[in-house]
Amino acid sequence: MLTETAYAKINLALHVRRRREDGYHELETLFAFVDDGDRLCASPAGADWLATHGEFAGKIDDPFGNIVAKALTALPHGAGWSVDLEKRLPVAAGLGGGSADAGAVFRMVEGAHGLPDDWRDRAARLGADVPACVLSTTCIGTGTGTDLQPVESDLAGTPVLLVNPRVGVPTGPVFKAWDGVDRGGMPDFGQTGSVRRIAMEGRNDLEAPAIAICPEVADVLAALQDTAPFLARMSGSGGTCFALYETGAQLQAAWDKLADSQPGWWKMQGKLR
Known part of the structure; x- marks a missing residue:
């Protein structure tokens, strides 16, 4: 097996x-x-x-x-x-x-x-x-x-919370709705040497078109921001969002808060590999 x-x-x-x-x-x-x-x-x-x-x-x-x-x-x-x-x-x-x-x-x-x-x-x-x-x-x-x-990650082991509003967001329409504006590349890892810095200085260009298609994504992001992570962002073309925390205790507090306020949302907690 x-x-x-x-x-x-x-x-x-x-x-x-x-x-x-x-x-x-x-x-x-x-x-x-x-x-x-x-x-x-x-x-x-x-x-x-x-x-x-x-x-x-x-x-x-x-x-x-x-x-x-x-x-x-x-x-x-x-x-x-x-x-x-x-x-x-x-x-x-x-x-x-x-x-x-x-x-x-x-x-x-x-x-x-x-x-x-x-x-x-x-x-x-x-x-x-x-x-x-x-x-x-x-x-x-x-x-x-x-x-x-x-790349070697300085975020390995970071507590992470995944949250999805249980609304499917199809990839094709989100990419099609992207406004076509090139807002610049990611920071260069060879210069920064830090995954954390790239993440903090980066962005997700598909957040805006995904929210236009699925407004619930904005609700998830706002709820995650309210749990005091050091980073909250949508993943891929949506609609799951993630939040990164400094400690496991902060992650557990966020989990408990959302379990009370949004029991219908899908959630998963873990650590970055």
Whole structure:
């Protein structure tokens, strides 16, 4: 039996630089990962099989056509695997949930059989966030987010709270609603040497268009800001937002406060990897 966590992805910063002729967007982003997420188990089988359960399993319309099944198809892994997916991360939430699931499959295949030399290309064909989710370590992404530079993080171990208003935010319309203004790149890690500084000086250029589509994102951000984090920001194209705290006690206080004031919101707490 192979087991793996599909670590929740957050974008500590996400700068959209331009719209490319191929329809994609040129990005600069700082990926980080939380030490919790979906959970996968796999065992050898005569053919590939995927079973899903968990709070958000019902959001997967076609278990056999989703990204986990596609990841299995993309990699040699013997006769077949029976995979059990506990879907704990919300869908269309800016956490790379499906990409994280695919990344977990890649890591399980790596442990059992090794990965082919072109695994990065195979991962990128599944989605722009998948290569980063295979690594699941802090890294800087450029291009469409698939050109990766792993970096040492001075935020490793930082307490983090994830909050989603339980409203799906589709990625395509958010990117389409971006105003096209290049507000400049991220601080250069080679000069700063600090993930924390990049995060603090960075921004998420998709926050405004996401809020225009899903006003609840602004409510989440305001609620998180009210818990005194040192940083609160939307992740990816929304609608999950995250807050970073100096201490575990501050995180627990924030969790308790939101549990009382917003019991209907989805929440997850953990630490940055």
